[in-house]
Amino acid sequence: MASIPAGSWVEIEKVVLNPEERAPTVPDDTKLTPYKMWVSGFLAEDGQTGEEVRIQTIIGRELSGKLVRVNPSYSHSFGKVVPELLKIGTRWEQ
Amino acid sequence: MSTRDNSYAAVMARKNEIMKMSVGLDYASYAHSPIAFDYECMMDDTGYTIEDILRIQHETKVGNTPLFELRNLTNAVRKISEPGKGARILLKDEAANASGSFKARRAAVSVFEAATKGYNGVIAATSGNYGAAVASQAVQRGLKCIVIQEVYDSRGIGQPEIVEKGRKCEAYGAEVIKLTVGPELFYIHLLTLEETGFFNSSLYTPFAVKGVESLGWEIGNEVKDRYGKTPEAVIITHAGGGNLTGTARGLLAAGCEDTRVVACSVDLSGLHMASDHDFNRKSFTTGHTGFGIPFATWPDRADVPRNAARSLRYMDEYHLVTQGEVFYITELLTKLEGIERGPAGNTSLTAAVALARQMDEDEIIVVQETEYTGAGKHHNSQLSFARENGIEVRRGDPKDNIPGKTIVIPEQLDQVWGKVQDIEQLRKSYLKNAARQHPLSDWDEGDVGFLAEDLKTDMSWVRQQMQEINGE
Secondary structure, three states: OOOEOOOOEEEEEEEEEOHHHOOOOOOHHHHOOOEEEEEEEEEOOOEOOOOEEEEEOOOOOEEEEEEEEEOOOOOOOOOOOOHHHOOOOOHHHO | OOOOOOOHHHHHHOHHHHHHHHHOOOHHHHEOOOOOEOHHHHHHOOOOOHHHHHHHHHHOOOOOOOEEEOHHHHHHHHHOOOOOEOOEEEEEOHHHOOOOOOHHHHHHHHHHHHHHOOOOEEEEEOOOHHHHHHHHHHHHHOOEEEEEEEEEOOOOOEOHHHHHHHHHHHHOOOEEEEEEOOOOHHHHHHHHHHHHOOEEOOOOOHHHHHHHHHHHHHHHHHHHHHHOOOOOEEEEEOOOOHHHHHHHHHHHHOOOOOOEEEEEEEOOOOOOOOOOOOHHHOOOOOOEHHHHHHHHHOHHHOOOOOOOOOHHHOOOEEEEEOHHHHHHHHHHHHHHHOOOOOOHHHHHHHHHHHHHHHOEOOOEEEEOOOOOOEOOEOHHHHHHHHHHOOOEEEEEOHHHOEOOOEEEEEOOHHHOOOEEOOHHHHHHHHHHHHHHHOOHHHOOHHHHHHHHHHOOOOHHHHHHHHHHHHHO
């Protein structure tokens, strides 16, 4: 597998707290899950997805974690049509 | 080499020390007791006058937003009201601020303070519009910015609205730390403050809350100029309390002593804010009762030792609305008034419809904010996401809304009522919370006086409640 070149824009993942280390006030369902974080930055040296890597964030901070995504992007949208909204405020409801 | 213990317990134990370094304020100097402190002195010590705030905000594209009269919506409300009823509804279009919400006012003064004090960067811990506001202000003042957000549940799924807010922070050049659900966000916040030495651009510092005073000031003065009187009511979306506190203080500074200050939140009762399961079963990520009630009844649960946002100090009434009602009004605003704005910002507009019906035609009610809209931050995205996550979405009577289960969108305007939240009950809860911090038997005159002011009541009422709590 070709490695991901240094300088690529990537996202890293880190487990901050394991389930047993979580805050005492956390509800039971949340307590079963690890506390995780994700940050994007430029890859400091060549690496592979799933490997522990170092990044430099957009403000220049150096962080390390597991490389999970290359060129992380956004795909949020306006969603599927919601028929319940269509007639509000139109002639169909007057 | 750092030899610091960065375990959860060790970092939390260093909280006060980290706060002092990162806000540059010695909160202990204002303290009278574990509950009482000199609030006005803390606010005055910022040194910012209203003129300073207006100037600072003007420099970074904040403030002087339009105040629109919603003629078509006002007419629609009058058609369903008793004869002579149906107050004029005005809307302060805060989406016009840099970054698209009133939060820019808070961020502007906070970031200015950070720059003045010589910090290299600022940190904001928030999943709300405040992150983008701080990022936008930081870039204009040449400071680095880190935003810490609660974004995902344990499946890695994020609300479209929060995902969009993260994108916007990154668009302004901020580093965004995205987290799963949990109160440990505060731990990451402290750790990052300590590692970077950046300024804590908390929502709850005196600087941030002072920044909102310009909003109340502009509303009060503009209504007086245009209509020759002060507004009868100003309605404010309430979560952590800064929006209400700052606006109310600004209204007072503009001479609006008789204006009713009405809080409004989306009713999300029954959902646990730190629950991984409930996290994506709510369509509103702020401006809801999950923040509004706990922050009203104990403001000092914030990320600073003494919260400058103290809503019950200024609140006259509190109104709750359902998610379905807000989505309905958001769509109606678009169709009747020709402006598209984000749903969270329309929370107070929803309550304004219910209140305007009960007010006289010659009265004025001001909705004091809007927010930007776009992909993710749109009622259609929110409803589509809710449906995908198993929430039932239908038209009907909004009284049938069940947070986390059903979103009922009203069939007609006269079903938009929301409901009144008893604020006397909130005042009593506040006192019980205060008694947990500092035993009631130790309360002295200074404490009772502080509590009376903090609850917009008098010392005899506080003493009477003390007897009742003692009797329980």
